[in-house]
Structure formats: structure tokens, C-alpha cells
Amino acid sequence: MKKPSLFEKLDFILFGHLINFLYSDYFRPKYGYQKYYILFFHFWIPQKLFRLNPKANWPVHFTSKVLAAKNIKKGILCDPGDNPNVYIQANNGLIIGNNVGFGTGSKVISANHSHTNHSKHTKTPPIVIGNNVFIGANSVVLSGVNIGNNVIIGAGSIVSKNIPSNSIAVGNPCSVIKENLPYKESIIKIKYNKKYQKKN
Numbered sequence: 001m002k003k004p005s006l007f008e009k010l011d012f013i014l015f016g017h018l019i020n021f022l023y024s025d026y027f028r029p030k031y032g033y034q035k036y037y038i039l040f041f042h043f044w045i046p047q048k049l050f051r052l053n054p055k056a057n058w059p060v061h062f063t064s065k066v067l068a069a070k071n072i073k074k075g076i077l078c079d080p081g082d083n084p085n086v087y088i089q090a091n092n093g094l095i096i097g098n099n100v101g102f103g104t105g106s107k108v109i110s111a112n113h114s115h116t117n118h119s120k121h122t123k124t125p126p127i128v129i130g131n132n133v134f135i136g137a138n139s140v141v142l143s144g145v146n147i148g149n150n151v152i153i154g155a156g157s158i159v160s161k162n163i164p165s166n167s168i169a170v171g172n173p174c175s176v177i178k179e180n181l182p183y184k185e186s187i188i189k190i191k192y193n194k195k196y197q198k199k200n
Helices: 008-020 038-051
Strands: 065-067 070-076 087-089 093-094 101-102 107-109 126-129 134-135 152-155 166-169 176-179
Touching: 008 038
Parallel strands: 065 087, 070 093, 087 107, 093 126, 101 134, 134 152, 152 166
Antiparallel strands: 166 176
16 A cells, blocks of 8 residues: 555544544545545535535535435445435435445436325335445436445446346346456455444
8 A cells, every 4th residue: 555645644634533523434545535625625514514415424425415314324435425416315225335336427216206196205125235336427226126246337227127246237227248357455454544343
């Protein structure tokens, strides 16, 4: 791992501890990821002071929307809505593993409107997304879907059915086109911004 610069150390001293206090569910590499002063001025201020996604305990971009944040269970290295123009609706629940990314413009919709009463949502099982998954830009993940571990969803895909682990899947409807290579990065070796209790 590259040695942090003086600026990175100062950034953590001045803003990093504050970000750790303000965002209880934010776990990222201590250095070399997002600058802490940017998280404070570009994310926390619009999110908490201007009440844009105030209930999410992780950074959410001011152009993104996270609904029913209380129904989201997420791992580390995962901040749904931190990219621009992401829409996360977790009315029926959303369970996300570790190291999951959501590309710009992606949408995750856990509940549909009832066909007979548009003011109500239908009940379905929560969406489940495994570890080491990337949802490409402008993709849509629909209610009740399970996405396995080590999966890449190609940009612009509509995920309406389960996607197995170790897959690359694309299209509308999204389907597997090939097997994904094994994921190589070890998240247990990362030095995090704050103490992380590693789980088996």
C-alpha cells in the first residue's frame, strides 16, 4: 500500500474523524479513496443540513435518492447512492453484501405499485445482492431479485430475475453471458477509516 501524503494525513486529522462520527455506516480505505473534506462539503452538508437523504448513515450524492433507508442492510465498501443520479427504493427491504458498487444512474426498486391501487406497494421478498458485485450505469434491479457473489451487471441492464454467482450478465431482460473471473482483492487486508469488526 502506498504511503499516505502529508495532505492525506491532514485531511484525515481535520475531517476524517468528523466523517467517521457523522456516518456510522461508512467503511472505506483510510487513505486513497474519497477525500474527507469532499465528503463533508459535497455530501454531508447537502445530505444532513439540506435534508437530502438525511436518514442514510452513509454518504449519498445530492442528485441521488435513497428511500426507506431503515430497510437497507449493507456491508462495508458499499454506499448505495454515493454516485450521481442513483435511485434506491427499499420499501420491501434491500440486503447488500460487502464491496458492492452502484454505477451512475442505476436504480434498485424493491416494491412495485399495486396494479389495482397505485397508492399502495405490493409485498415481495427483499432484494439480495451478494459480495463483490458491480451494478453498471443506468441499470435497473427489480423487486424480489437475488444477485449472487462476484457478479458484474452490464450498463443499461434490466435485472428482473435471479443472477447466479461468478457471472457477467447484461441486457433486457438481464441474462448471463459468461462466467466471471475469481475476485482477487482481499478486503480483510485493507486499512479502514475506522475500526471494523471483521466477520467470518
